[in-house]
Amino acid sequence: MDIGFSPDETGFREECRDWLHANVPADKRPLDAADAIGFDKAWQRRLFDAGWAGINWPTDYGGRGLSIVQQVIWLEEYAKAHAPWIGANFVGINHGGPTLILNASEEQKAYHLPRILKGEAIWCQGFSEPGAGSDLAGIKTRGRIEGDELVINGSKIWTSFAHVADWQELVLRTEEGSLRHKGLSWVICDMHAPGITVRPIRKMSGQTEFAEVFYDDVRIPLANVVGGLGNGWKVAMSTLSFERGTGFIADQVKQSQEIEELIAAARANDMIKDDRIADQLAQLRAEVAAVRAMTYRNISEVVRTGQPGPEASVIRLFTSELGQRLERMAVLLMGEDIIDFAYGDDDAVGDYLRGFAATIAGGTAQIQRDIIGERLLGLPKSR
Amino acid sequence: MDLTPNDEQIAFQTATTDWCRGNMALEDARARPESLWAELEAMGWTGLTAPGMDLDHASEALVFAELGRFLAPIGLISTAVASRWFPDVAEGKVALALTASQSEPLRVLDPAGSSAVLMGEPGGLRLFDLPDSFTDQGGTLHTTAHAQTIDLSTMQSRHEWTSSLWTEDDPAPALHLQLLGAAYAVGCADAARDMAADYAKLREQFDRPIGWFQALKHICSDMAVRAAAARSQLYYAACALDENAADAAFHVAAAKRLADRAALDNGRANIQVHGGIGMTDEAAAHLPLKRAHLLQFIAPAARETLLA
Numbered sequence: 001m002d003i004g005f006s007p008d009e010t011g012f013r014e015e016c017r018d019w020l021h022a023n024v025p026a027d028k029r030p031l032d033a034a035d036a037i038g039f040d041k042a043w044q045r046r047l048f049d050a051g052w053a054g055i056n057w058p059t060d061y062g063g064r065g066l067s068i069v070q071q072v073i074w075l076e077e078y079a080k081a082h083a084p085w086i087g088a089n090f091v092g093i094n095h096g097g098p099t100l101i102l103n104a105s106e107e108q109k110a111y112h113l114p115r116i117l118k119g120e121a122i123w124c125q126g127f128s129e130p131g132a133g134s135d136l137a138g139i140k141t142r143g144r145i146e147g148d149e150l151v152i153n154g155s156k157i158w159t160s161f162a163h164v165a166d167w168q169e170l171v172l173r174t175e176e177g178s179l180r181h182k183g184l185s186w187v188i189c190d191m192h193a194p195g196i197t198v199r200p201i202r203k204m205s206g207q208t209e210f211a212e213v214f215y216d217d218v219r220i221p222l223a224n225v226v227g228g229l230g231n232g233w234k235v236a237m238s239t240l241s242f243e244r245g246t247g248f249i250a251d252q253v254k255q256s257q258e259i260e261e262l263i264a265a266a267r268a269n270d271m272i273k274d275d276r277i278a279d280q281l282a283q284l285r286a287e288v289a290a291v292r293a294m295t296y297r298n299i300s301e302v303v304r305t306g307q308p309g310p311e312a313s314v315i316r317l318f319t320s321e322l323g324q325r326l327e328r329m330a331v332l333l334m335g336e337d338i339i340d341f342a343y344g345d346d347d348a349v350g351d352y353l354r355g356f357a358a359t360i361a362g363g364t365a366q367i368q369r370d371i372i373g374e375r376l377l378g379l380p381k382s383r
Numbered sequence: 384m385d386l387t388p389n390d391e392q393i394a395f396q397t398a399t400t401d402w403c404r405g406n407m408a409l410e411d412a413r414a415r416p417e418s419l420w421a422e423l424e425a426m427g428w429t430g431l432t433a434p435g436m437d438l439d440h441a442s443e444a445l446v447f448a449e450l451g452r453f454l455a456p457i458g459l460i461s462t463a464v465a466s467r468w469f470p471d472v473a474e475g476k477v478a479l480a481l482t483a484s485q486s487e488p489l490r491v492l493d494p495a496g497s498s499a500v501l502m503g504e505p506g507g508l509r510l511f512d513l514p515d516s517f518t519d520q521g522g523t524l525h526t527t528a529h530a531q532t533i534d535l536s537t538m539q540s541r542h543e544w545t546s547s548l549w550t551e552d553d554p555a556p557a558l559h560l561q562l563l564g565a566a567y568a569v570g571c572a573d574a575a576r577d578m579a580a581d582y583a584k585l586r587e588q589f590d591r592p593i594g595w596f597q598a599l600k601h602i603c604s605d606m607a608v609r610a611a612a613a614r615s616q617l618y619y620a621a622c623a624l625d626e627n628a629a630d631a632a633f634h635v636a637a638a639k640r641l642a643d644r645a646a647l648d649n650g651r652a653n654i655q656v657h658g659g660i661g662m663t664d665e666a667a668a669h670l671p672l673k674r675a676h677l678l679q680f681i682a683p684a685a686r687e688t689l690l691a
Contacts (some may be wrong), residue, residue, distance in 0.1 A: 001386055003622040009384075069384065152419040261691060272690075282689035283644075286637035290612040293619035297386040304387055314611045317604075370597065371435040377580040379594035379603060 005073070013073045015157065019050060021080035029084040031346055033200075033209045036120070037164045040087040044119025047086075053117040054093060056244070061101055061113045068302050071246045072295075079253030088161045092116035092123035096169045098242035099186070102229035103235045108188065124165035126156040126172075126189065126213060127236070134367050137180040137233070141185065141215060142187070145222065149176065152195075152218040158361070163193045163198045171232045171281035174225075184232030188224040195219070204351035207345030216222065245298040245308040247360040248319045252291045255319075258326050259288045265333050272273075280329060287322050294318065310376050317368040320358035327352040386618050388445055396445045402426060403453040409574055411675075412454040412536040420476060420496060423459065430465040432469050432559075440559070444566045444621040448614065451570025454674050457537050458493035460563045460681070461501040468556040469499075469510045469548060477501050478513070480542065481680050489542040492677075494529060497663045500542060501560075505681045509547040534677040535670065558624055558635045561682040565620065565635070568642035568678045569613050575649035575671040576606040579656040581593040586658075593656075602652050609645035616641050632688055640684035646675035 005013065022045060028270040030036040048052045055074055057063020066074060086093060097116045100109055107370065115121035132138035141154025152172060159168070168189040175183030191198075194217035200211045227235035263281050266272040293316045301309040328349040331338055341349040359365035387565040388396060392594035406416075406422060423429055431438060431446065443463070450459060461479035480489040482504055489511070491500050500511040550556040580603050583594030593599045620638035623631040650672030654661040659666040 001385070001388065001392070001439075001618055001622050002626065003384055003619060003628070004626060005384055072384075108549060184667040269531060278686060278690065282684075282686045283640065285689055286616070286640045286684075287612065289637045290616040290641055293386065293615035294612060295617060296384060297615045300385045303385070311611050314608050317397040318608050318612055363591070366597070366601070369604040372607050373594070373600035376607050377576075377594075377603050379580060379583055379600050380592050382595045382600065 001242045003071075006055060009069060009073060012070055013077060016074050016077040017081070019052070020077055020083055023050065024081050024083045028346070029087060029375050030211075031350075033161050033164050033207075033345070034089065036087050039084070040089055041119040041122075043084055044086060044089045044093075044117075048118045053119075054097065056242070056246070056309060057097065057113075057117070058065055061109065062117050066330055067081040068244055068246070068299055071244070072249055072299055075246055076253055077184045079250045079257075083278055084156050085250075087123045088164055089116070091161065091165075091169070092121065092167075095125060096123040096167070097168060099211055099235060099239045100226065101241065102238045103186070105226075106332060108224075108226060112188070121167055122161060122165045122192065123167045123169060124159050124162045126159055126170035128158045129175075129214075130157050134364055139171060139173055139184060141170075141175070143172045143185065143220070144175045144176075145174065146219075148222050149219045150185075150222060152189070152220060153213040154215050155189065156213045156215075157201075158210050160210045161320075162191070162213050163200050163208075167191060168213070171236055174232075175227050178230075181233040184224045184236075185229050185313050186232040186235035187220055188222075188226060189218070189220055190213065193218050193220065199369045201226070203354065204349050204356075205344070207354070241307075243308075243312075244302050244330050245295065245312050245315070248291065248315055249295060250289070251319050251323060252295055255291065255323060255326055256287045258330070259285050262326065262329055262333060265330075269335075271333055277332070284322070284329065287318075287325075291315070291319050313375065316363075317365055317372065320368075321365065327355040386615065386622070388441075390443055392442050395442060396449055399428075399446050399449040400452070403449060403455070407453050407455060408474050409453050409670060412667075412670050415456065415536050417495075420456065420458070427519040428455075428459060429462050429476070430466060432467045434467060434555060440562060440621040440624045441618065444562060444617050447563050447566035448570040448573070448617065451567030452574045454534075454536055454571065454574070454670060455567075456493055457534075457567075457677070457681070458497065460560070461493075464508065464556065465499065465501045465510060467559060468508055468550050472548065473499055473501075473510065474564075479612075480511070481625070485544055485595045489544065489561070491540045492532065492537050492681075493541045494540040494542075495538060503557050505685065506552075506554060506557060508550045508560065510519045510544070510549075511545050511547045513542070527580070527634060530542065532677060534673045536674070537569060537677060554632055555624070557682070558632060561635050561684070562617075562620060562624060564681040565613075565617050565639040565642040567681075568639070568675070569610065569617050571671050571674050571678060572642065572645035572649045573612045574614055575646070575653040575675075576603070576610050576669065578668060579603050579606060579653040582657055591669040599656060603657055606649045606652050609641075609648055611634075613638065613641040633691065636684035636688040640689060641645060643679050643683065644677075646671070646678055650675040 054063035055066045057163045059065040113240050143150035143152045170189040174185040195216040197214040198211050200208045201209050298308050331352045373382050388494045465473035465477040465608045477499045478494045479492045480500045480502035484671045499513050528540050532539045584592050585592050616638040621636040623634040653668050657668045660666045
C-alpha cells in the first residue's frame with residue numbers, strides 16, 4: 001500500500017494545475033439557474049476547447065478518456081483551484097451523456113454527445129414524481145404509442161435546471177397497466193416541445209434551481225427512446241456503472257478547505273477556547289481526512305478489480321452527512337449573525353440551507369442506510 | 384497510490400484471522416488461558432515487528448486489526464512496539480503502561496509474565512525494567528498484585544517509576560504505538576459490527592428477523608460506516624508513516640481518534656441490537672464494548688495534534 005503518485009501522474013497534476021490556474025474564471029458562479037446558464041455554457045465551452053470536457057468519456061465520443069487515477073488528480077486540482085461547479089451541464093456531462101454512450105443508437109449519440117460536451121445543449125433529469133420519490137419505481141407519468149410517436153401525460157418534480165434545459169432524460173411508463181420496474185422507458189424528451197409547462201420552485205435558501213414539469217399530450221418521436229421500449233429501468237441503472245467512485249472527490253477537497261477555514265475562524269473569534277467546539281473541530285478534521293482515505297481506497301479497488309467495492313455507498317453517506325456537520329459548525333461559529341440572513345444570500349447560512357439537499361437528492365440518507373445494511377452487511381431486504 | 388492490500392498482505396491477513404478464529408475466539412476473551420502467550424510467541428506474532436523482519440506499517444496495521452478483532456492480549460501491542468524500538472533490551476513479553484506523570488505510579492496493563500513495561504509519551508517512548516518479584520518470573524506467582532480491569536481479558540497492576548530507557552527526539556516510536564492501538568480499535572469496531580449484524584439476521588420478532596426493520600438495520604449500517612471510515616484512515620496513516628510524510632502525526636492521530644470513536648459507538652450499538660441478552664454477562668456482546676473503553680486510554684489522539 002502507498003499514498004504516493006508516480007512521476008507521470010505528478011506531471012499530469014502539474015498540467016492540470018497550470019491550465020486551471022490560467023483559465024478558472026475570476027467571477028463567482030451565480031446561484032440562480034436563470035442567471036447561471038450563460039456562465040455555465042461559457043465555462044463548459046472553455047473546458048471543451050482545451051480538451052477537458054468529459055474527462056471520463058471515451059475518446060471515441062470526444063471525451064478525454066482519462067484513467068481513473070488521472071480523473072482523481074484532475075478533480076482534486078479542479079477543486080483546489082476553486083474552479084466553478086459545472087452547474088447546468090451537470091446532468092448532460094455526468095448522467096445523460098454517459099447513459100447515451102452506454103445505450104443509445106449511433107444516430108442518437110452523433111447528434112447529442114457533441115452538443116453536451118460543448119455546453120450547447122442543456123439536459124435535465126425527469127425521474128422523481130410527486131408520488132415517486134424514494135420509491136422511484138412508482139412512476140406514473142405515461143406515454144401512449146400513437147403511430148411513430150409517444151404521447152406523454154403526467155408530471156415530474158425536483159428537476160434541476162428544467163426551466164433552462166433543452167433536453168430531458170425522461171423515464172416514464174410506456175406499457176399500460178405495467179407495474180413497478182417493468183414497462184418503463186428511457187426517452188430523450190425535447191423540453192421545447194408543445195404541451196410542456198415548467199413551474200420553477202423556489203428553495204428555502206431563495207434560489208430557483210429546480211422545478212416541477214407538467215406534460216400535457218406532449219408528442220415525442222419513438223426514435224427518441226433509448227435502449228428499447230420497456231427497458232427504462234435497466235437503462236437508468238446502467239448509468240451507475242459509469243460512476244467509478246470519483247463522485248465525491250470535489251466534495252472532499254471542498255470539505256478540506258472548509259475545515260481549515262472553520263478552524264481559522266474559531267481561532268479568530270476565540271470560540272476555539274470552548275472545549276466542546278475545539279473537540280468538534282478536531283473530530284471534523286479527522287473525518288475530512290477519512291473521506292480522502294475512503295475515496296483512495298475505493299479508487300484503488302477500481303484499479304485492482306475494475307469496479308468499485310460495495311463500500312462506495314458508505315462514502316456517499318459519510319460525505320453527505322459530514323458536509324452537513326461542517327455547514328452546521330460554520331453557522332454555529334457565526335453566532336447571532338445568522339439572524340441577518342435574507343433570501344439569496346451567498347454565505348454560510350445559504351450553504352447550510354442548501355446543504356439539506358445532500359442527504360435527500362439522489363437517494364436519501366435513509367435509502368443509503370438500507371443499501372449499506374442489505375448489500376454490505378447482508379441484512380434482509382425490507383422493501 | 385494504492386490503498387488496498389496486495390496478494391501477499393491479504394494472505395497474511397487471512398492467515399491471522401484463521402488462526403485467531405481457531406485458537407483465540409472472541410467469546411473466550413473473558414478468560415484467556417495462561418498458555419495463550421506462548422502460543423502467540425510460537426506463531427511469531429510477538430516478534431513480527433522486530434527490525435530484522437522489515438515489515439511495513441501497512442502490513443502491521445492489517446495484521447493488528449485482525450488480532451484486535453479477536454480482542455487479542457493488550458501486551459501484544461507493547462511487545463511489538465518494544466521489539467522495534469528497543470531490540471537489544473526488550474526480551475519476551477513487554478507490558479503496557481498508560482501515559483502518566485512522574486507523581487503517580489504507573490498503571491500497567493497485561494503484566495503477567497512481562498519482563499519490562501512500555502509507556503508512550505508525546506514525542507517518545509519509555510521502557511521500564513520490571514523487577515522479578517512483580518511477575519511470575521521468579522517462579523513465584525504474585526497474582527495478588529494483579530487486578531481485574533473493565534476488559535475481562537486484561538489484568539493490571541501498579542508499578543512505581545524506575546529508571547528507564549527513552550526514545551527522545553524521535554516522533555516515530557510513539558506514532559508506532561498509536562498506530563497499533565488504532566488497529567486494535569478498528570478490529571474491535573469490526574467485531575461489534577459483525578456481532579450485531581449476525582444477531583439481527585438470526586433473532587426474530589414480529590415473525591421476521593429484526594434486521595428487516597429499518598430501525599435496527601440503520602443502527603447496523605451506521606456501525607459499518609464508522610468501521611469503514613476508521614479502517615480507511617488507518618491504512619492512510621500507516622502509509623503516511625511508511626513514507627515519512629510531513630503530516631504523518633496528524634494522520635495517525637486521526638486514525639486513532641476515529642477508531643476509538645468507532646469502537647466505543649459500535650460497542651454500545653451492539654448491546655442495543657442484542658436487546659435483553661446484550662445486557663447479560665453470559666452473552667459476549669459486552670466484551671467489545673469493555674475493550675473499547677480500555678483502548679480509549681492507549682495512546683489517545685491529542686486534540687492539539689488534530690488541530691495543528
